[in-house]
Amino acid sequence: MARRKKEPGSVHRSNIASAAQELFQQKGIASASMDEIAQKAGYSKATLYVYFKNKEEIVGFLVLESMEKLYGHILKALESDGNTKTRYDNICKSLLKYQQEFPFYFQLALSEINIDFSHTDFLPEEQETFRIGEKINEKVKQFIQDGIAAGDLRRDIQIMPAIFSFWGMLSGLILTAENKKAYIAQEMELSREEFLTYGFDTLYRAIAGAPENLL
């Protein structure tokens, strides 16, 4: 292959990561080979090792990248100065958008049983990823507190449990919508969006302040 034009190294990292991302999605991390990644990215396999120490680092990079994007989405969702329900919907949409962009990492976030606790020597990327997760939680916490203050959310919400259970439930919902897409379309008469809207609204009801709570 012809030698490449000189470009900032980060471009190559991006190219490689992007190819990897697609393959990871299609076949899973373990089954996507460095050979394939190289081919898809248009580099020689050895070149991959110029830009990433090893396969693991590619994964770490992608997870971090996706987490940063998620953070961006959430941030934007919360900036909107609509009422609580509107902002809630925005958060849900952010999550959904994130899942569309990074289906693989979305899923990974739910299933990474081992990643958190199996090893103790975390890559810098992993630590950073964790830190961003914390920042997201912080933002959501604020959102809930605002919602309660505004009288839109139930007063008896326990904030941290709520955050985590919502994170789990929303993720599970979105993932189901994705994985059972065909089934849902066929069995019900709903598009994925309609199905998800139904789910999101259902969930909102669980935290929304009922009239009697406002008394």
Place this chain on the structure above:
Amino acid sequence: MARRKKEPGSVHRSNIASAAQELFQQKGIASASMDEIAQKAGYSKATLYVYFKNKEEIVGFLVLESMEKLYGHILKALESDGNTKTRYDNICKSLLKYQQEFPFYFQLALSEINIDFSHTDFLPEEQETFRIGEKINEKVKQFIQDGIAAGDLRRDIQIMPAIFSFWGMLSGLILTAENKKAYIAQEMELSREEFLTYGFDTLYRAIAGAPENLL
């Protein structure tokens, strides 16, 4: 589903599958080698291929087996003649129990992006698994209809979307409780059970019939 007659060989299938199950749990499907499975099961590696066509078939067998167990659990949960909330709680507990018994397959159920749609030549086991899923849905549908009839659940519930979104949300919740176990214990002051009870109850509120709906 009718259990297979005790054929010669079915014992061996069980032994092998059981060993595989343990290993899959510990290391993931990809990382558990046929060598290890054979060793753990106490057979020669070649013998595995007498009882299973290949590794994939072992996975399929295990998924089916776990699905059958889940069906059993759900069945028992619904048999109880308590009121709607009690039966709901029982379903949640069944799901949880299933996750405890088969953490690996539970997780798989949520994340099987590829499995459903990537190939068209389904193994018999996969088809059977699907069929059992349908049966479970059927049961849950009945439960919801009963709940509505009894005035315990909202009248405006759309049954099929509700089933699927609940399945997704509950799974996501349980998985989160599992994966963020350490984090939850540390950050909140809740045990996993308490966290899950909180989540389950929150979700129930979303479908429970509010007073005004009963009029």
Place this chain on the structure above:
Amino acid sequence: MARRKKEPGSVHRSNIASAAQELFQQKGIASASMDEIAQKAGYSKATLYVYFKNKEEIVGFLVLESMEKLYGHILKALESDGNTKTRYDNICKSLLKYQQEFPFYFQLALSEINIDFSHTDFLPEEQETFRIGEKINEKVKQFIQDGIAAGDLRRDIQIMPAIFSFWGMLSGLILTAENKKAYIAQEMELSREEFLTYGFDTLYRAIAGAPENLL
């Protein structure tokens, strides 16, 4: 390739080791690839790993094997009930024979700077190799003591230093005869055997009891 007839596994180990031995000789350990070894031995590369855990184990096996052969040679050399000089000559010839059979390991014995001290987790083969070395020293020690008792060797010989310095000097001599073969033949008018005889005899003079020592 056609499947092989069932043979005791040790045959295969031998075949592999033997091929490896030749290649190590020709190109050095590092440069001889498992691929080449497999090809030369007439096995698939993967088969090598059935019989040896890894490349290192092949080396260990060969070193041990060669050491055992050396021990055998030395033993036979000393059994001869000739006088001291005859037995000395026999030892030298043993060493030479060993070098002819295992040129690579002979050389390795002199140059294994790293092997002894760089790691602490010795393979069983390595430990056994060491043990045999000890046994050889023991035998040679006895030989020298006999020689002194018989009045053939100097009384002031310090046994252990003598053993080690002789081992070093003889090895160095033999190696030189091998490596400078062409040069020696051309520059002097001596065959390798004559050259070595000259060297062996020279060295013997250094320990032989001079008349004045016998008084």
Place this chain on the structure above:
Amino acid sequence: MARRKKEPGSVHRSNIASAAQELFQQKGIASASMDEIAQKAGYSKATLYVYFKNKEEIVGFLVLESMEKLYGHILKALESDGNTKTRYDNICKSLLKYQQEFPFYFQLALSEINIDFSHTDFLPEEQETFRIGEKINEKVKQFIQDGIAAGDLRRDIQIMPAIFSFWGMLSGLILTAENKKAYIAQEMELSREEFLTYGFDTLYRAIAGAPENLL
């Protein structure tokens, strides 16, 4: 040999070679990568190829350099106008000093089975190395002839065989002292120097003129 004029570039060759030398010593030629050499020398990897055709040439350069140093040592050892034994001791010490300075090349000199005969297209450096070896032999030859003339060495010494066998034996001795250092210290009660002195003296006895030879 006349030193090269200080050309531009020779400084860089030195820097690179020097870094390589250290690494070769620590890890062996094969295990020291061009990357490491470049880093240690403070150049870019590509720059190495400006000053050396390839890795092999670096080795050749270093061997030659070390040979030149050895020649210098030997020269100085023989210049001393002591008696024969003193000059002999000096030669031994030179050799030892050389081994201390260039352990790696010292060892290489003994073990270069392949280097001499495997290829026919010698690098200029290799040819030069060979030429210096010849010059050293010449010097040692003169020394022996002087010793015989002085009545210090046996009259029946065959000069060329003696030179080569001594070279081999001394090298073997020194190498053994190095490689079995720990073992020698522990098993005997000798420091390396004492051990070597014992060996050197033993060897001297083999060529020293015994009284009866002087008659």
Place this chain on the structure above:
DNA sequence: AATGAATGAGGGTTCATTCAT
């Protein structure tokens, strides 16, 4: 039925070397 033996295909990684600038 059960297995010992063998292997093809591939996996991640390293490294000496080259080329455009």
Place this chain on the structure above:
DNA sequence: TATGAATGAACCCTCATTCAT
């Protein structure tokens, strides 16, 4: 001259799978 960038070619090793018995 000096180098950043890129890569072909290997290398060691693993593993699901097959076959003769």
